[in-house]
Amino acid sequence: MCAYDYDxxxxxxxxxxxxxxxxxxxxLLILDRLKHGPQRFNSLKRDIKRVTQKVLTQTLRKLERxxxxxxxxxxxxxxxxxxxxxxxxQTLTDTVSALTHWAELNMDAVLAAQNAYDSAAQQAAxxxxxxxxxGARPALSPASPA
Amino acid sequence: MCAYDYDxxxxxxxxxxxxxxxxxxxxLLILDRLKHGPQRFNSLKRDIKRVTQKVLTQTLRKLERxxxxxxxxxxxxxxxxxxxxxxxxQTLTDTVSALTHWAELNMDAVLAAQNAYDSAAQQAAxxxxxxxxxGARPALSPASPA
DNA sequence: CCGTATCCAGTGGGATACTG
DNA sequence: CAGTATCCCACTGGATACGG
Numbered sequence: 454m455c456a457y458d459y460d461x462x463x464x465x466x467x468x469x470x471x472x473x474x475x476x477x478x479x480x481l482l483i484l485d486r487l488k489h490g491p492q493r494f495n496s497l498k499r500d501i502k503r504v505t506q507k508v509l510t511q512t513l514r515k516l517e518r519x520x521x522x523x524x525x526x527x528x529x530x531x532x533x534x535x536x537x538x539x540x541x542x543q544t545l546t547d548t549v550s551a552l553t554h555w556a557e558l559n560m561d562a563v564l565a566a567q568n569a570y571d572s573a574a575q576q577a578a579x580x581x582x583x584x585x586x587x588g589a590r591p592a593l594s595p596a597s598p599a
Numbered sequence: 600m601c602a603y604d605y606d607x608x609x610x611x612x613x614x615x616x617x618x619x620x621x622x623x624x625x626x627l628l629i630l631d632r633l634k635h636g637p638q639r640f641n642s643l644k645r646d647i648k649r650v651t652q653k654v655l656t657q658t659l660r661k662l663e664r665x666x667x668x669x670x671x672x673x674x675x676x677x678x679x680x681x682x683x684x685x686x687x688x689q690t691l692t693d694t695v696s697a698l699t700h701w702a703e704l705n706m707d708a709v710l711a712a713q714n715a716y717d718s719a720a721q722q723a724a725x726x727x728x729x730x731x732x733x734g735a736r737p738a739l740s741p742a743s744p745a
Numbered sequence: 746c747c748g749t750a751t752c753c754a755g756t757g758g759g760a761t762a763c764t765g
Numbered sequence: 766c767a768g769t770a771t772c773c774c775a776c777t778g779g780a781t782a783c784g785g
Binding site for chain 2 (some may be wrong): 746747750
């Protein structure tokens, strides 16, 4: 994961470094929340369900390091920290929106495909068992026929 | 990772299920390669540097299960398998292209931001050490000054 | 050629407790 | 409020070997 491990990447396009950073569930979710304006730490934590402080902090640091998100500390009574998209980060909002939009639109189709795949795999497994002739792939989650 | 663990997600939008699948380095890379037309297994393996068979197979299975990629076995002498985007998968190509395109365009900016962040963190750490007054965040990779 | 099976090290990330 | 620190386990994904 070390960004300086360049010789590991000498044989492929360096955009993969950036892609790896973007290919992160939490980063995408944070970027998505930040589209709607600056957010405080706990606000993000509440918005993005089921994320722990540790992971949220880690991800925000990575995004800050990559110049996508800015971190502003307000020296108020109880310290207040605001996270916002940098200009660079804002150039990503359209793409992230496209991704989340696609997810919303096609969620049903994906779920249906999963069900079809699983039931097909299940039948194949059952058949292989009854005929007692192996050859069927176990698939991802065979939903054990018990 | 179980897709049926719905109660885990009852308090957030279910698109996250789809997003989690998409937020995968290898899946993105595969989708990107498949834009250019169907590919055989070993062709993909050669194209996508530094991916192991196991991981490539796993990722392809996930994509197949989600209905984004089709798997066609040709019963030739040495078995031949072709992977291609399904119609559903093709609706994602534009978004994936946008992502990789962004990565290419802004790679330099990201790298520059990383350097700036690291050197700033390094200076802060050094200063904190000399003044012997703690308070600086260790940052991600402080590039130990030692 | 296209996988699957097994082993195993590394790490992501959850739970929890503590600070400024 | 906004973190940091620690423990620790589950899972990722690499290497290797074998099978259809």
